Amino acid sequence: MLAWELARQGRSVALVDHGRAHYSGPFETVLGSTRALWQRMGLLAQLKHGVIADPLRHGAIWGSSEMMWREGDEQGLLLQRGVFDRAFRDAAREAGATVFEGVRAEQQEHHWLVGTERLVPTFVAYATGRAATTDLAKMTPVGPATTAVTALGEPARGDRNTAVVEAVQDGWIWTHVPKDGEASAAVLLNRDRLKDHSAEEVLAEVFATALGPGSRFRNWRVAHANDATMGERCVSSNLLVLGDAAATIDPLASQGVEKAVSAAGHAACAIATALEQPEWWPRLCALHSRWELGLQAAHRRSTFTFYDQEERFGEHAFWRRRMPPEDPVDLVGGKPLRLIPSVHTARVLMRHGPRYIEVDGAMDAATGEELARVARVPVAPVVSVFDEPRTVADAVALASKAPSLFVLSPREVHEAILQLVARGWLVPGN
Ligand SMILES: Cc1cc2nc3c(=O)[nH]c(=O)nc-3n(C[C@H](O)[C@H](O)[C@H](O)COP(=O)(O)OP(=O)(O)OC[C@H]3O[C@@H](n4cnc5c(N)ncnc54)[C@H](O)[C@@H]3O)c2cc1C
Known part of the structure; x- marks a missing residue:
């Protein structure tokens, strides 16, 4: 891309x-919203093979033992990886x-x-996926060690034309049953579940606890296993690293390809800028890394919300390890917040159409992290409001008087302040 x-x-x-x-399986899916975006970008017209409108009916057994079919959703895409x-x-x-x-x-x-x-x-970018690459730093896990084991086999006739996600006590199963031919079932497990048993033994136990298509899967064989641990590489200011090579998300999101494609758009913008302003290359690489990590953190939050909807298996290790972590924003309450000493207003880079430009923003001198906006909210005036400790409510009231902020809703400014808390730039205390 x-x-x-x-x-x-x-x-x-x-x-x-x-x-x-090393693909995760024969097929991956892309959500309907992404399909529409790719169409607008002219990308679908370019991709002549390996991409079809997803003909399968999507369902989930998640949070209850009932099958819930997703009706009325925009049709997504089925990607035949490799092709x-x-x-x-x-x-x-x-x-x-x-x-x-x-x-x-x-x-x-x-x-x-x-x-x-x-x-x-002139510049080199690494989009080498999640596999280890000698040129790059090691991936740091940011979630439980997870393995995806994929089996291929015979589905029950009644399960034809379906794609189903099912939560089971040891993990979850993603079955993919096309109109004809073999079906696949990817089973996501804590890695240590496979420590003392073969993948065949574990999958047989998992399928025995299932209610959906996995329970009716016959004559299957293990095709391969993939690492599916959420991980990230550290911020790099001399290499442009993108997609899974920068940060991986939980496959539950079905958005890894979408993330990689949007990362490519972002990286293209960084390279186009660096060709004009080569001295900005380290800043642009670091900015891109942080953008990748921010996107991954957003995915992580929504994945935890999804895991949280499944309450039937709370005492089992797979589900215990996927409880949502404490959100630093929840700790704020009505306490005053202060800016950490290394954060100050500065000229920072911001994406503007196909390029980066320098604008007023704020920077953490300790990490080099630069930030121009949080959503629509310019960061410089928000940071300036915290020239002394203030509660969120006081800060929002004061910010509403700043010329560049009063056109925004108090809710947006409030949200931006909480984002600065989540980032660690604002901390409780006087
Ligand atoms: C079990 C599982 C299920 C998933 N299901 C989905 C899904 O349904 N939908 C979805 O959107 N995403 C899914 N994903 C995630 C998705 O596969 C990845 O997020 C996506 O492929 C990342 O794209 P990428 O271009 O960054 O890396 P990759 O697709 O991994 O591409 C990396 C490329 O780099 C090449 N390469 C690697 N090293 C080198 C080297 N040293 N030199 C030259 N070339 C090299 C490889 O040949 C490969 O072509 C799933 C992941 C897993 C683990």
């Missing part, structure tokens, strides 16, 4: 894929990128060696 986007802008791009991708990925690379090639498939890129002292070609790129 990044190569496609930059090539469309007329930039000179090389895309290198070593051809050893979809090649179609994307073809689209980049058609847009003008040079695409290398089945080779590695090796960094030499003054150039990169890609097969027999020598490349001297």
Whole structure:
């Protein structure tokens, strides 16, 4: 997506894929809202293979033993991974990128060696997925160690044309039963559940506790297992890292591909800016990293909310480890908040159309984190309100007098203050 986007802008791009991708399963789904977005971006017209309108009826057994069918939802997409990925690379090639498939890129002292070609790129971006890559820092887990085991087998005839998510005591099962052919069932488990037992033994036990299509799955075999732990790489100010290589989300969201595609749009904007202002490259890399981590944190919060809806298995290890963590915002109450000493107003970078520009904002001198806005709210005047400790209510009242804030609703300003608390910039205390 990044190569496609930059090539469309007329930039000179090389895309290198070593051809050893490790997909989660034969299919992944994309939500209806993303489908509409991709259509608007002209992306669907480019992707000729491996993408179809999702023909399956989606259902969930979650929070109760009843099957709930999702009716009336916008139709999503079914991605045939591998075929979809090649179609994307073809689209980049058609847009003008040079695409290398089945080779590695090796960094030499003054150039990169890609097969027999020598490349001297101005900037390099890593979109290498969740697998370990020697060039990048190790991934830090930010959720329980999770494995997804995928089995392929024969579904019951009545389960044809369905995709069902089912919560069971040891995890959850995602069955995918096309009109014809084999069905797949991905089973998400705590990794230690597989410590003393084979994947076959564990899956047999899991399917025995299921009520939906998983319970009727026959003659199945384990196809593969994937790490599905939520993880993130640290903020990088010298490498542009995007998609799963930057941060992974829980597969329950079904939004990993959407996240990777929007990350590519964001990274394209960072690269386009750096080509004009190369001295901003470290700031742009760090800004992109933080954007990835912020997006992942938002996904994490919504995944916890979803896990929280399942109350039947609260005493089982899988569900205990997925209880929502305490939210720092909940600790605020009516207490006064103060700004941490390292945060001050500064000129910061903000995305503006296809580029970054410098605007008034605030920065944490200890981490280099820069922030221009929280949603529509400019950060500089909000930070200035906290020249002394104030309660949220007092700060909102005072902020409403600032010329750049009074056009906004008090609710938006209130929300922005709480976001600064969640970020650790505002803390309770005098
Ligand atoms: C069990 C499970 C189920 C999931 N289900 C869904 C779902 O239904 N919907 C959804 O949207 N998301 C789902 N996801 C998440 C989704 O697969 C990822 O979020 C998404 O593929 C990330 O895209 P990416 O481009 O960052 O990385 P990837 O898709 O992993 O692509 C990385 C690419 O980099 C290449 N590469 C790696 N290392 C190198 C190297 N050193 N040199 C050259 N090339 C290299 C690989 O060949 C690969 O093509 C699921 C994940 C899991 C674990």
